[in-house]
Structures are given as C-alpha cells and as structure tokens.
C-alpha cells in the first residue's frame with residue numbers, strides 16, 4: 001500500500017539539497033506579485049523534509065511553486081514561480097509522504113466521516129510520540145487552535161446553526177457537533193481537541209480511491225463500485241486555496257498503479273509566474289457555498305454551483321424565496337450590525353437568496 005500510515009515513508013532518502021525558497025527565475029510572462037514568500041522556519045523545514053523524499057517543483061526559487069501570503073488578506077497559499085502550460089505538472093510529492101486517515105483494511109466505498117478522520121489523526125499521528133516525531137515537519141505547518149482560523153459550524157452555538165435555516169444544512173451541522181461530542185466521550189479525547197482535529201481534517205484532507213484488489217491508488221475516472229475511499233493529508237499540497245469559478249489547477253495521481261505513485265498538482269489552464277495556484281475543493285471538484293462553510297469555514301464571493309444546488313436541493317432545501325424567514329434586504333440590514341459567526345451565516349443566506357432563480 002503506497003500511502004504511509006503512521007510509519008516512516010518507505011522510499012529511499014536522498015541528500016537534502018537545502019535550497020531556499022523565494023524569488024522568481026524570470027520576470028517575463030508573469031503577473032504582478034500579490035504575495036510575499038513564506039520564509040518561516042516551519043515552512044522551510046517542510047520543504048527540506050519533502051525534498052529528502054524526492055518531491056519536485058518546490059523548495060528552490062526556480063522550482064515552480066512557493067508558499068506565500070496574499071498581500072491583501074494575508075491568507076497563506078501556493079504561488080507559481082514560473083509559467084506553466086495547461087496540463088503541466090507544477091509540483092509533486094511521493095505517495096508515501098501522504099498521511100492516511102483511513103485504515104485501508106477496514107475502508108469501504110463509503111466515506112468515513114471527518115470526525116472519524118479527526119480521531120484517527122489524533123490517535124495515529126499527534127498522540128503517538130514516534131509518529132509525531134516522524135511527521136513533525138508537516139505537523140508544525142498546520143494551523144493551531146490558539147491562532148485565528150475560519151470556524152466551521154462545529155464551533156457555532158446551536159442558535160447560530162439554526163440561523164443557517166436550510167434544513168439539510170442545519171441537520172448536518174448539528175449531527176456533526178453531536179458526533180464530535182459522542183466520539184470525544186467514547187474515545188476519551190477532550191472535546192476541544194477533537195473539535196479542532198475534525199476542523200483540520202475537514203478543511204485539509206483529500207479523498208482518494210484505492211483498488212480493493214491490490215490496494216493501489218486508482219486512476220481518476222476509473223473508479224468502480226468496489227473501490228475503497230480513503231482520506232489522506234497531503235503535506236504542501238494542502239496549502240492550496242480554493243476557487244469556485246476560476247481554479248487553475250487540480251490534484252492528479254501520477255503512476256497510481258505503481259508502488260512509487262505521486263500526488264501532483266496539474267495546471268488545468270495556463271498559469272503565469274506569480275499567479276496564485278487554486279483548486280476546486282470537494283471530492284467531486286464542485287462544492288456548494290454551504291459545503292464550503294461546513295467543511296472549510298468560509299463562504300466564497302462567487303460560486304456558480306449555488307443556483308443549481310438551490311434548484312435541485314429537494315425537499316430538505318428551501319423550495320422558494322418565500323421559505324426564508326427574512327428577506328434579502330433584511331439580511332443586508334442585519335449584516336451591517338453582525339459580528340463573529342453570524343457574518344458567514346448571513347453571507348451564506350444572502351448568497352443563496354441571490355443565487356436562487358426567481359422563475
């Protein structure tokens with residue numbers, strides 16, 4: 001099985017090239033720079049760790065990608081340091097530096113919940129000294145509970161969840177809070193710890209398929225009903241932010257049938273040097289704004305998929321604009337005085353009201 005669990009990566013280690021990040025190989029064919037390079041020790045450590053395991057397209061200034069902070073909103077993300085054509089690989093990491101969050105021997109076609117993933121993350125990596133040491137270069141780059149992060153409804157009061165109004169979202173959000181509470185008790189994990197681990201898993205993990213027959217990764221588009229879904233954390237690749245309507249890259253499996261498989265980021269459009277690299281989150285590559293709030297804690301400004309979600313949402317969805325408790329204008333007025341979690345609640349409500357076709 002090519003994805004590591006808590007053990008060390010299996011591939012042969014190469015000498016650390018110790019190249020520093022930052023800067024551009026060439027300035028032509030580039031866009032104005034909208035980020036500052038992340039030169040923090042934790043990110044440099046991660047780069048060195050990944051280079052030891054033969055990762056490509058990262059680490060040196062001309063390698064292809066670098067971690068940076070958006071100069072406007074300070075959000076950390078991944079940026080191109082050279083131009084790429086559509087279809088080109090920007091960077092890749094070997095599958096054995098992926099941290100599995102699902103036990104492949106018990107996995108089924110059904111996706112385990114993010115809360116189960118949170119339990120496994122704590123039990124297999126964080127609370128196990130040897131694994132924590134092995135993966136420290138990655139773990140040290142993760143957001144922490146004591147710094148600001150975008151809270152998902154797992155962190156909301158029930159009254160705030162109720163304000164989301166859409167029955168299917170309110171139900172899913174309350175169920176997940178409940179599951180965190182139940183599993184924290186049955187697994188003897190402090191509630192706050194599991195709540196945050198669940199957030200890390202929900203907002204950073206990728207779901208991939210592996211073949212039942214030989215436990216190898218499965219090429220995209222070749223998924224059969226007997227394949228198992230497993231959740232993985234992908235160091236460095238999890239620095240990539242989301243774009244609903246303008247993503248320029250996607251996760252791609254290279255040589256999934258071989259032991260030496262790779263997780264790669266591939267350009268879906270031409271990308272100029274300096275441009276932020278974005279993918280579209282969600283297992284199927286389309287995530288509604290409600291789904292983004294549930295799992296990633298933010299509501300995007302644009303999202304073409306929302307209109308379709310409202311139309312095809314079924315009985316659990318609010319069937320018409322009349323079904324909402326407030327009008328768009330009332331929400332706009334509430335927004336002016338809102339703070340904390342209610343900002344995203346109202347942003348989502350207003351966005352869905354605007355997206356819903358009035359025919």
Ligand SMILES: C[S@@+](CC[C@H](N)C(=O)[O-])C[C@H]1O[C@@H](n2cnc3c(N)ncnc32)[C@H](O)[C@@H]1O
Pocket residue numbers: 075076077143149150203204238239240241242243295296297298300
């Ligand atoms: C997989 S991580 C991406 C890397 C992350 N920015 C970091 O610094 O580690 C997902 C998180 O990034 C942030 N994020 C990603 N895309 C975003 C977007 N389009 N707008 C606002 N926040 C975004 C959200 O906080 C989300 O939970």
